[in-house]
Amino acid sequence: MLKLPMLFGLITGVLVFAFFLGIYFMGIVPLGNNKILDFGIHVIMMASACWYYRKKVGKGLLHLWEALTICYIVNTIASFIAGWLIYLFVTYVDPTIFTRYLAEMATLLEAGKAELVKNIGEAEYAKMFASIQQMDKSEIITDEISKKTVMAIIPILIISLIFRQQDYGVFHKKA
Structure with missing residues (x-):
């Protein structure tokens, strides 16, 4: 089985x-x-x-x-x-794949900043942005x-x- x-x-x-x-x-x-x-x-x-x-x-x-x-x-x-x-x-x-991926995610987050801040607030947006910058390669597996x-x-x-x-x-x- x-x-x-x-x-x-x-x-x-x-x-x-x-x-x-x-x-x-x-x-x-x-x-x-x-x-x-x-x-x-x-x-x-x-x-x-x-x-x-x-x-x-x-x-x-x-x-x-x-x-x-x-x-x-x-x-x-x-x-x-x-x-x-x-x-x-x-x-x-x-390793540049991961840095380019993080840059794309940050750009995408920046593009929707106005809507996100309106919905979740400035503090939560700052946490989301910081979590992208602190992301580790090992998170690929669990993700x-x-x-x-x-x-x-x-x-x-x-x-x-x-x-x-x-x-x-x-x-x-x-x-």
Whole structure:
């Protein structure tokens, strides 16, 4: 039950890192909103893992709890692997990516300063701006894991409901 989703998670993490490198080689800062499309890789691989498990391991059957477990393991392992690979790349290969990312975030925050100050106040805005300046590269790992976990809740439920197949399911073939 764990070996298959861990393998799919490892493959997904490497694919997400390859997507990161693709964006990097296109000359775009591969952090932040530019990287968000990599979640599609997570969704495709979670669905593939459920499909494969149902077909090969479950002999055509997949319980909801199995699908949920498979998807969460794939997503978590992939986020962990991708987070570490990105962190290592940003730390040892090209540290300027991180400084450019922080500069883009600061510029974006400055652009919306009037609206933010009106909504949250000057003190909170100053805290937000300071937190960007104090951000550490190691936060890439935890950021990757936490964002992907939150983003995956609805897709995991949908994938699990679509791929579940029990002997009393709607899509069960009758003899």
